[in-house]
């Protein structure tokens with residue numbers, strides 16, 4: 001049997017004529033380049049099947065178009081080229097093309113005090129679509145941070161005050177006694193609960209953005225949150241982290257508001273949808289807040 005005789009089922013007419021919104025492949029293994037860094041990714045590639053009479057799309061054509069992503073840095077223009085190739089290879093069948101790329105961005109982060117640093121992964125999804133010649137790019141970024149409950153901190157402070165009264169109530173205060181008491185486990189009788197928390201950021205980029213602002217958005221989010229999860233940690237770094245948490249008490253509502261305000265300052269951002277999850281250590285369920293924002297027609301928030 002030679003290639004000319006291979007049956008081509010996709011080219012047949014469909015028995016049930018019906019257009020489809022999205023047809024393609026999910027979970028395609030792909031090496032990509034972001035800011036010069038080679039990363040392992042999984043891609044979902046698809047097109048609309050507008051011709052309801054056509055049995056199927058040409059999966060291999062989408063798959064092969066992804067080769068364009070192997071050697072060039074991932075930027076909006078490149079995503080658009082790939083999507084255009086999806087459409088060019090499905091002329092008469094499709095008017096919309098979709099590409100989702102899931103990867104773990106690796107960023108080197110310095111310690112708070114010591115001259116050390118370490119790598120941190122940020123799960124990201126880059127989602128691009130070309131519909132009726134309109135091109136859109138959306139970024140989903142997962143940022144982890146530490147949050148300390150302000151209510152718990154206030155309750156702990158009250159217990160420490162009570163302990164102070166119990167201990168020093170009938171004594172004359174001596175500086176060295178108070179200092180020793182403060183440094184003892186007997187003095188600081190209660191600590192507030194903290195949790196590892198995550199911010200799921202979904203950012204719709206402005207149409208004219210030339211470069212994917214992944215690192216910039218992560219930096220802005222971490223600066224707004226103030227207590228990003230650390231990498232290399234010595235005791236000096238842990239102490240600085242304890243101080244940062246103590247000065248940065250937050251409910252999930254506080255975190256959501258801070259992120260909303262920080263991200264909309266970026267010129268690259270057209271709209272945001274965000275969700276913060278405080279995986280509480282107080283109880284077995286999470287505290288969650290969501291927020292969204294869309295830039296007005298005048299370009300102002």
Ligand SMILES: Nc1nc2c(ncn2[C@@H]2O[C@H](COP(=O)(O)OP(=O)(O)OP(=O)(O)O)[C@@H](O)[C@H]2O)c(=O)[nH]1
Pocket residue numbers: 008010055056057058059060061
């Ligand atoms: N459309 C479609 N193809 C599928 C599916 N599952 C597996 N395939 C296979 O994907 C393979 C590639 O499809 P095509 O791109 O049409 O391959 P081709 O006909 O050799 O390539 P072209 O000549 O470019 O059309 C075929 O062997 C299909 O059978 C499916 O659910 N839908």
